[in-house]
Amino acid sequence: MTHNTYRGVAPEAATRSLLRERQSSAWPGGFTVSQTVLESWARCLKAGLDPAMTSPARATKPREQDLRFAEQADSVLASRRDDLEQSESCLSLTNAEGVILRQWLGSRALAARLEHLDITPGFVVDESVIGTSSGTSLLSRRPTLVRGPEHFATQFSALTSAGTVITHPVSRRVVGSLNLTCHFADTSRLALAWIRQLTADVEAALLHRSSRAERTLIERFIRENRDTGHPVLAVSSDTIVTNAAAARLLGGVDQAGIWEQAARVLTADHSIVDALTVTDGRRLRARYLPIHDDDRIVGVIVRLIRTADAGHPTSTPVPTPTLDGLVGHSAAWRCLAREVRAAGSRPMLVVGEPGSGRASIASVDLPSEAPVLDARDAAVAPEAWVARLTGLLRERPSALLMRHLDETPADLTAAVADALSSASGRTILRATATRIPGTSGRDELVAPFGAVIHVPPLAARLEDLPDLLRHLTERHTPPGTPPPRWMPDAVQALSRLDWPANLRSLETLVAQVVAMAHTGYIGARDLPAHVISAASRRTLVGLERAEATTILQALRDHQGNKKDAAAALGIARSTLYRKMRALGIDLDTHSF
Incomplete structure (x- = not known):
C-alpha cells in the first residue's frame, strides 16, 4: 500500500x-x-x-x-x-x-x-x-x-x-x-x-x-440539415439526433419534451405545430413532420423556429434574481425568485407541498443562527411555546423561522397572531405552511405577513431537473471526488415520474444512485428498476407496474441477458418479449 x-x-x-x-x-x-x-x-x-x-x-x-x-x-x-x-x-x-x-x-x-x-x-x-x-x-x-x-x-x-x-x-x-x-x-x-x-x-x-428505418431517419436528417444554421432534430421511438444549432438551444428536459410530442406524431401520423419554451426562457415554434418508409412511419423531423416577443429578440434571456444556495431557471422558478426578492424584508409566509423546498426558500437571507420554531410543538406545552415565540420576537434586532404555521393549535390562534403582529419592522420574520391558514377560518394568522409566496411542486418545474441533479449530486459526492454527470436519457426518464414528495424524493434517489455510481456518468441504465418501470412510455398502474418492475429487475440482475432473465422469471423468452412490448418498454434500449 x-x-x-x-x-x-x-x-x-x-x-x-x-x-x-x-x-x-x-x-x-x-x-x-x-x-x-x-x-x-x-x-x-x-x-x-x-x-x-x-x-x-x-x-x-x-x-x-x-x-x-x-x-x-x-x-x-x-x-x-x-x-x-x-x-x-x-x-x-x-x-x-x-x-x-x-x-x-x-x-x-x-x-x-x-x-x-x-x-x-x-x-x-x-x-x-x-x-x-x-x-x-x-x-x-x-x-x-x-x-x-x-x-x-x-x-x-x-x-x-x-x-x-x-x-x-x-x-x-x-x-x-x-x-x-x-x-x-x-x-x-x-x-x-x-x-x-x-x-x-x-x-x-x-x-x-443499422436498420433500414434508422438509415431512412438519418438520410432524411442529412437532407434537412443542409442549412446548418437552422435547428433540426430527427426523432424515432428510441433515437434522437440533433444538429449543432438545435443542441445549443435544447437541454436534456427540452429534448424529453420534444420526444414526447414526437411520440404523438408517430401514433397519429400527421404533422403538427407546437409552441415551445426552452429552459433558458426562449420561445420557439416547433414543426413536427412524420418520416415515412413506404407505408410505415419510422420517425419525425422537428424543425425549430425562433420567435420574437414584442419585437425583442428572444435570444436575450430575462435575468433571474439569484437565491443563494438554490438553483433553477424554469419559468416557475424565475417567477418564484422574483417574488422572493420583491418581498424584501417584509414578513414572508412560504406555502407549498411537503418536500417542495419551503424551508429553504423561507431561509433565504435569514441569518444562520436564526431560531426555528415548529408550530406542531405548541400542543405539548402551549403556554411555554407562546412565551418563547413572544420573547424571540421582542429581541432587537431579531430573526425567526416558524415552520408549519397552518398546524398551529386552534385554541392558540389568537395568541400566536397577536405575537406575530407585535414583531417590529427590524424583525426578519419567515414562516412555512402546506396551505394558507386562512382557508381554515384563521385569517388572523396570515395577516401579519406582508408577502405570501407559493412554491411550485417539482412537477411544475421539471425544466430545472438538470440544475437540481447537478446541485444534489455535488452535495452527495464524497469530498475530493468529481461528481458524476447525468446523461440526457437519465434526465428524460426522471422527468416522467410523479415525485409525490417533490425535492425530498429526488434527493433520496440522487443519494442512492450516486452512492452506486462506478463511472463519471449516470445514464438511464444506472437508475433503480422501479424508476425505469415508472418512467416507461405509457402510464402503468396496479399489476402492470408491479410486473414491469419485476421484469426489469430480472433483466438488471442478469446484465440484460433476456434468456437468463426469462429463465429466472419462469417464463419463455418469447413470453418475455411479448410482455415487454405490451408494457411499452423497449428491450433494445440501454436502460438495463
Whole structure:
C-alpha cells in the first residue's frame, strides 16, 4: 500500500509538483508534455488518484448491447491483424464506460505486460479509474496520444497509448473507444492517424448495419440539415439526433419534451405545430413532420423556429434574481425568485407541498443562527411555546423561522397572531405552511405577513431537473471526488415520474444512485428498476407496474441477458418479449 503524497494538495500545485518530479527523473531529453495531459493530471489528482499506483477495476458481465457492438467492430478490426502484428502493438475496444470488450495482440511480450497490468478484457480503463491514458478520450471526446511518462500512473510509463471515441452514426452517442498500445520506445505519431482511420471504418460498419428505418431517419436528417444554421432534430421511438444549432438551444428536459410530442406524431401520423419554451426562457415554434418508409412511419423531423416577443429578440434571456444556495431557471422558478426578492424584508409566509423546498426558500437571507420554531410543538406545552415565540420576537434586532404555521393549535390562534403582529419592522420574520391558514377560518394568522409566496411542486418545474441533479449530486459526492454527470436519457426518464414528495424524493434517489455510481456518468441504465418501470412510455398502474418492475429487475440482475432473465422469471423468452412490448418498454434500449 503506497502513501499518496499529493493527497490534500491543491490540484494546480500538485500538477506542477508532479511535472517537476517527472522531468527530474523519467523525462527524456527535449520531451514536452501536452496541455491536454496536464489538464488530465489535474483531474486525476483532484479525484484523489495516486500517481504511484492505480488499479484497473474489474467490471460486471458485459451487457448484451456491448456484445453486439463488439461483434460489429470485430468484423472490421479482425482484417487488420496483419498490420497489428507488424507494428507489435495491442488494439483494445472498450464500451462507453471504458470496459475493455475485445483485444487484438501483435506482440507476446506486450501482451504479457498488459496482462500483468490488468489491461485485459473485463477491466475498466477509464481515466477516473487508471488516470491519464488513451482512455482519457472517453472524457475529452478528442483523439488522445499519451506517451510514456505522460501517463498519470507510473506503472504505465513504459508504454504509449493512442485512443479515440467511437460515435454511433445514427444516435450520435459515444458507444465506445479504440485504443492502440505499444512500448514507449516504439512510439509513432502515425499511431493516432491509424487509430482514427480504424474508428472511421467501425463507424461506417455501424451505419451499414443499422436498420433500414434508422438509415431512412438519418438520410432524411442529412437532407434537412443542409442549412446548418437552422435547428433540426430527427426523432424515432428510441433515437434522437440533433444538429449543432438545435443542441445549443435544447437541454436534456427540452429534448424529453420534444420526444414526447414526437411520440404523438408517430401514433397519429400527421404533422403538427407546437409552441415551445426552452429552459433558458426562449420561445420557439416547433414543426413536427412524420418520416415515412413506404407505408410505415419510422420517425419525425422537428424543425425549430425562433420567435420574437414584442419585437425583442428572444435570444436575450430575462435575468433571474439569484437565491443563494438554490438553483433553477424554469419559468416557475424565475417567477418564484422574483417574488422572493420583491418581498424584501417584509414578513414572508412560504406555502407549498411537503418536500417542495419551503424551508429553504423561507431561509433565504435569514441569518444562520436564526431560531426555528415548529408550530406542531405548541400542543405539548402551549403556554411555554407562546412565551418563547413572544420573547424571540421582542429581541432587537431579531430573526425567526416558524415552520408549519397552518398546524398551529386552534385554541392558540389568537395568541400566536397577536405575537406575530407585535414583531417590529427590524424583525426578519419567515414562516412555512402546506396551505394558507386562512382557508381554515384563521385569517388572523396570515395577516401579519406582508408577502405570501407559493412554491411550485417539482412537477411544475421539471425544466430545472438538470440544475437540481447537478446541485444534489455535488452535495452527495464524497469530498475530493468529481461528481458524476447525468446523461440526457437519465434526465428524460426522471422527468416522467410523479415525485409525490417533490425535492425530498429526488434527493433520496440522487443519494442512492450516486452512492452506486462506478463511472463519471449516470445514464438511464444506472437508475433503480422501479424508476425505469415508472418512467416507461405509457402510464402503468396496479399489476402492470408491479410486473414491469419485476421484469426489469430480472433483466438488471442478469446484465440484460433476456434468456437468463426469462429463465429466472419462469417464463419463455418469447413470453418475455411479448410482455415487454405490451408494457411499452423497449428491450433494445440501454436502460438495463
